[in-house]
Amino acid sequence: MSEAPRPPNLEVAGLRSGYHGVTVLKGLDFTVGDEIFAVLGANGAGKTTLLATLARLIPVMAGSIRFQGRDVTQLRPYTTAGLGMGYVPQEKGVFADLTVLENLTVGGMIGRRPHDERIAEVFELFPGLRDLQGQKAGTLSGGESRMVACGRALMQDPNVLLLDEPTAGLSPLYVDMFFDKIRELHETRGVAIVLAEQNATKALQVAHRVMVLSLGEAYAVVDAADLTTQQLKEGYRI
Amino acid sequence: MLDWLDAFLITGLFEVVMIAGLGLLLHLQLGLARIANFGVVGFWGVGMYTFGVLYVKVDWPFGDPWQFLACAAAATLVAGLAGALVGWLISDLDIDGVLVVTLGFATAVQIVATTEADWTGGAFGLGGLGFPYDIGTVKENEFVWLMITGLLVAAILFYVWRVHRSPYGRLLIATGGNEPLARSLGKPTFRTKLWLFVVTSAAMGLLGAMEAVMVRYLDVGHIGISITLAAIVGLVLGGTARVWGAVVGTVLTVGLFDIVIRTYLPLPREWYSQALPVMREVLFGLALILVLLFRPLGLLGDMRRDQLMRKLHGR
Ligand SMILES: Nc1ncnc2c1ncn2[C@@H]1O[C@H](COP(=O)(O)OP(=O)(O)OP(=O)(O)O)[C@@H](O)[C@H]1O
Ligand SMILES: [Mg+2]
Numbered sequence: 107m108s109e110a111p112r113p114p115n116l117e118v119a120g121l122r123s124g125y126h127g128v129t130v131l132k133g134l135d136f137t138v139g140d141e142i143f144a145v146l147g148a149n150g151a152g153k154t155t156l157l158a159t160l161a162r163l164i165p166v167m168a169g170s171i172r173f174q175g176r177d178v179t180q181l182r183p184y185t186t187a188g189l190g191m192g193y194v195p196q197e198k199g200v201f202a203d204l205t206v207l208e209n210l211t212v213g214g215m216i217g218r219r220p221h222d223e224r225i226a227e228v229f230e231l232f233p234g235l236r237d238l239q240g241q242k243a244g245t246l247s248g249g250e251s252r253m254v255a256c257g258r259a260l261m262q263d264p265n266v267l268l269l270d271e272p273t274a275g276l277s278p279l280y281v282d283m284f285f286d287k288i289r290e291l292h293e294t295r296g297v298a299i300v301l302a303e304q305n306a307t308k309a310l311q312v313a314h315r316v317m318v319l320s321l322g323e324a325y326a327v328v329d330a331a332d333l334t335t336q337q338l339k340e341g342y343r344i
Numbered sequence: 345m346l347d348w349l350d351a352f353l354i355t356g357l358f359e360v361v362m363i364a365g366l367g368l369l370l371h372l373q374l375g376l377a378r379i380a381n382f383g384v385v386g387f388w389g390v391g392m393y394t395f396g397v398l399y400v401k402v403d404w405p406f407g408d409p410w411q412f413l414a415c416a417a418a419a420t421l422v423a424g425l426a427g428a429l430v431g432w433l434i435s436d437l438d439i440d441g442v443l444v445v446t447l448g449f450a451t452a453v454q455i456v457a458t459t460e461a462d463w464t465g466g467a468f469g470l471g472g473l474g475f476p477y478d479i480g481t482v483k484e485n486e487f488v489w490l491m492i493t494g495l496l497v498a499a500i501l502f503y504v505w506r507v508h509r510s511p512y513g514r515l516l517i518a519t520g521g522n523e524p525l526a527r528s529l530g531k532p533t534f535r536t537k538l539w540l541f542v543v544t545s546a547a548m549g550l551l552g553a554m555e556a557v558m559v560r561y562l563d564v565g566h567i568g569i570s571i572t573l574a575a576i577v578g579l580v581l582g583g584t585a586r587v588w589g590a591v592v593g594t595v596l597t598v599g600l601f602d603i604v605i606r607t608y609l610p611l612p613r614e615w616y617s618q619a620l621p622v623m624r625e626v627l628f629g630l631a632l633i634l635v636l637l638f639r640p641l642g643l644l645g646d647m648r649r650d651q652l653m654r655k656l657h658g659r
Contacts, residue, residue, distance in 0.1 A: 161528045187530030195528070201521045203585075204514060211511070212518050213529055262530065 113175030114139045115266045115298040116160065120169030123159040124322075129167060130155045132322040138266070138300055142292050144309040144330065145302045147319035148342045153302035154196050156319070157268045160300065161193035162186045174265065192264030196271050196302070199255030202244030206235055209243050209254050213261035228257040231287060249280045260291070267291070270302045281305070285312050306338055318342075346483055354486050356603035358493065358558055363598045365497035365551050366575040367582075367590025368504050369544040375584040376513060377540055378520030380442050383430070384548060384575050386450030387423045389457065389567035391549025392556045393470075395419035397463050399556075400472040412476035416553040423549020424542050431541030435534055450572065457564045469563035473556055486558065493554045500547065505587050516540060570625065574598055577628045581635050583642025592644060597628055 116138040124130035130152045136143075145153050158164045160171060162183040170179045178186050187193070201209050210228055214221050229236045232253040238246065243254055252272055259267055269288070273281040289312045291297050303309035310316065310330050318325040318333070318341030325341040326333065366384050373379040398415040406414075430449050434442045457464045464470055475485045507513040518526045519533045527533045556562055574597065575590070582593025601624050605611075611620070635642060 163524055163528055182532075183527045184530045184532050187528060193528040195525060198522055198525060201518045201525070203517050203521050208514055212514055212526075212531075258529070 113172070115174055116300070117172040118160075118169070119172075121156075121159065121166065121171065122168040123155060123164050123166050125155075125164070130322050131159065133169065134317075134324050136317055136324065136327050138298055140296060140298050141314040142288065142299045142301060142312055144313035144316040145300060145319060146304075146306050146309060146316055146338070146341065147302075149304070150321075151319040152322040153319060154270055155322075157193065157270045157300065157302055158195070160268055161191060163193075187262060190263070190265035192259035192262050192267040192297075194252075194255045194259045194267070194269050194272060196274065200243040200246070200251045200258070202242065204243055205240055206243055206246070206254050207239040209258050210235075210239075210261050213258035219263060224261050224263070228260055231260070231291070232257055249276045252276065252284070256287075260297075264297060266298045266300065268300045268302075271304060272301070273303075273305065273308070281308060288312055306342075346481075346487055349483070349487065350607065351483050351486070352607040353603065354483065354490055356599075356607055358486075358490050359602050360594055360599045361490065361494050361497050362551060362555055363571070363574045363578055364591045364594040365493075365500055366548060366571070367579040367594055368497070368500050369547050369551075370575050370579050371584065371587075371590050372504060372507065372516070372540060372544050374579070375586075375589070376507070376516040376520055377537055379434070379537065379541060380439050381446045381541075382443050382572060382576075383446030383448075383450035383453075385567050385569060385571040386430075386446070386453040387426060387545040387548035388552040388555070388571060389450070389453045390426050391419040391423040391552030392562060392567065393453075393457050393464055393552075394422045394549070395553035395556045396470050396473055396562045400470060401463065408474075408476035412557070416550060419553040420546045420550040423552065424546030426549075427542040427545025428538065430545070431538045435538060450567075450569065454564055454567050457567060464564070465562070467564060469561055471561050473560045473562070475557060475560075489554075489558055493551075493558070496550070496554065501587070501591065508587050570621070573625070573628065577632050580642060581631055583644035586642065586644040589642055589644050593642065596643075597631060601627060 114137040116136075118134055118136050121134040122129055122131055134156070145156060147153050155164065159166060162171075162178065162181060162185075166179050170177060172178065173186060173189060173191060176189070178189070178191075201212065204212065207225075210225055211221070214224055234250065235253055235257060238250060243251060246254065256269070256272065272288070273284045276284065285308055288299060288301065292299055301309060301313065310333065313330045315328065316330050316333055317327045318337060320341045320343065326337050328337070366388060370381060370384055373381045395415045395418070398418055399411065404411045404414065426449070430446060434445050437445065458466055460466070461468070475489060477485070477488070479485060479488060507516070515526070515531060515536060518529075519531065519536055523533050559566065574594070578594035578597050579590045580593065581597060582591065583589035606616075606620060639645065
């Protein structure tokens with residue numbers, strides 16, 4: 107007996123949102139399945155706005171967001187987080203006054219699996235954090251705090267992880283490592299990932315599908331392999 | 345009995361205990377959840393006057409200690425409700441907004457206490473309060489009340505100590521440090537902050553009721569900003585983020601001034617009404633400036649959560 111097809115992780119229809127009456131996202135339609143979905147676009151294209159809207163931190167002006175078949179448009183962020191939406195913001199991703207271990211612990215208040223097991227998994231993925239666990243997160247380097255923010259989101263056992271430019275400002279070595287981790291996460295744990303990126307080349311190496319945002323509109327939503335340089339350039343308006 | 349104990353010393357110690365209690369509650373608000381409550385005296389005053397008015401103006405069918413307990417419970421409740429209202433008003437404001445609203449609330453409380461003279465006695469004050477027991481002389485009664493209030497503040501200290509070691513404490517720090525992030529992690533930050541504010545405001549109201557019993561005569565000059573300042577100076581001096589910060593800071597400020605200087609230094613009589621209160625504010629302000637210059641995290645310094653975590657997890 108075959109099961110009914112699972113609804114996609116995210117179904118976004120006619121999504122409009124922004125700040126204080128200024129519309130930034132001007133009607134987006136896309137779905138995210140079990141995949142790595144890259145959101146590309148120039149500075150100010152609306153990537154951060156989109157991810158924060160999906161995480162339900164910014165109110166929706168129009169349209170709808172369905173998360174695994176359930177309408178979450180009107181839900182509060184802590185409810186969607188409980189349903190399995192993990193979010194790693196572009197900036198200020200850690201609690202500066204808490205230690206690394208405490209940061210991870212705060213993320214792990216959701217979910218049922220044993221806390222220590224999840225911590226161990228995070229340390230396995232980011233071994234560097236093990237030695238830093240007693241350190242205040244406010245004193246970490248940029249790359250280290252990105253790892254903490256990612257690790258903390260993983261503590262929630264998310265089904266979908268929203269990553270906002272996780273490698274911005276990192277050294278090339280870190281960037282490569284991070285993209286490997288992203289792929290590893292998806293492949294070993296089946297976490298669907300929405301990845302906002304400036305770095306199109308890197309993102310296209312790991313992503314299955316991409317959306318090119320241009321001034322708040324979806325210039326293209328295509329398979330990563332099918333994205334042409336022409337589309338990318340026009341999307342970035344260069 | 346108690347011949348060794350100076351009556352002024354009891355009053356001075358009571359003041360220290362009281363301000364330390366308020367400072368501990370402020371520590372939960374400001375030190376952990378980063379709610380800059382500049383209206384501490386407002387919640388304290390609400391408790392004090394609710395207690396006083398109910399105790400004096402209502403014809404209770406039962407006597408003390410039940411009368412005291414009923415009025416103190418009502419004072420706690422009303423202060424908690426005030427906390428709910430103010431907490432809701434400031435929930436979305438940034439720090440300057442919080443400052444203005446809480447300061448405004450405290451001012452409003454003082455104004456209402458002055459204008460509603462039928463109830464509160466207004467500028468003349470409200471008498472007729474007393475201890476819910478009588479074991480002998482005034483001094484002995486005051487001493488016992490100091491002990492009871494001391495136990496209450498010790499309980500608050502114990503609660504603060506527990507919060508620091510609990511997931512709830514981490515949640516407060518997380519919410520205070522980065523509210524949107526905490527919310528995106530599945531934390532109901534609005535509810536968390538509001539509830540904290542309600543509980544701590546209620547406790548401030550209870551302390552106000554304790555004060556009403558000790559002074560036995562309520563006067564609106566008593567609920568001025570100097571109470572808030574003393575609590576803030578004590579807390580910041582000791583260390584905003586530390587469990588013992590408010591206690592250490594209050595002993596070093598209020599304790600030093602109200603007990604050592606005011607009680608034991610041979611100062612000219614005429615200083616007491618005019619010069620000393622001004623000197624107190626000046627010295628407190630000076631201490632605050634010096635600490636912020638040379639030890640911005642307070643005398644006790646940083647939170648030392650790293651050591652705490654190491655101890656807890658044995659790593
Ligand atoms: N809090 C805010 N209030 C008003 N406008 C905002 C706010 N945050 C962002 N914007 C505007 O929304 C637009 C989209 O910004 P957004 O941060 O989503 O871009 P982005 O694609 O993430 O850019 P970047 O690559 O630089 O991070 C920009 O024009 C920006 O000026
Ligand atoms: Mg951005």
